[in-house]
Amino acid sequence: MSSSTSSAALLLHGRLHSRSPPSKARPFVAPPSNPSRPAASASARPSPARAPLLAAAAAASGGERDNRVQELRVPDSWLTPEGAAQESEWLRETLHRWLDDEYCPEPANVDISRTAARSYRESLVARRSDLGEILLKMAGDLEALSYRESFHGAFSAANAAVRLITQRMEELSGDGP
Numbered sequence: 001m002s003s004s005t006s007s008a009a010l011l012l013h014g015r016l017h018s019r020s021p022p023s024k025a026r027p028f029v030a031p032p033s034n035p036s037r038p039a040a041s042a043s044a045r046p047s048p049a050r051a052p053l054l055a056a057a058a059a060a061s062g063g064e065r066d067n068r069v070q071e072l073r074v075p076d077s078w079l080t081p082e083g084a085a086q087e088s089e090w091l092r093e094t095l096h097r098w099l100d101d102e103y104c105p106e107p108a109n110v111d112i113s114r115t116a117a118r119s120y121r122e123s124l125v126a127r128r129s130d131l132g133e134i135l136l137k138m139a140g141d142l143e144a145l146s147y148r149e150s151f152h153g154a155f156s157a158a159n160a161a162v163r164l165i166t167q168r169m170e171e172l173s174g175d176g177p
Contacts, residue, residue, distance in 0.1 A: 039044070072129055074131065074165070074169065083124065084120075085127045087165075087168075088117040088124065091113075092116070092117035096160050096162060099152065102160075106150060108146075108150035109152075113143045115142055116138055119134075119142070134165075142157050163168055
């Protein structure tokens, strides 16, 4: 037998044949989709933790709740120089701790958390309250760092920072878990 046929399985007539006894494993076959019944998806429903913010945003927009993305804004008290300094320092400490715990302690975590905090402070001082704008600016600022010897990237770090900020907003609003 040639080297190409020396393995345990052979391709004959377009089908894979094995010299070993057949396996009891069955291939997974998805059930046919039913277009009249929408698929249930956990990601399509808002999480219980996000419901209060979404409800508050819906109430602020006239009381109607629809499927559009709702804007998330930081509190106005964070847009003062004192508030910006306090919140950016909170983010620096919290993000650094989160990066150390989630991945592993590494020197890059110090640079990432400092850069994210500086970017966040600049956004708050400039009175940017929309978390989407804050996220984009922070990701852009974080792209200047080198991630060669890190487990992180600019966008994953910025997303983590904004997730922490959102959790803080929920906790301070009294709607948190």
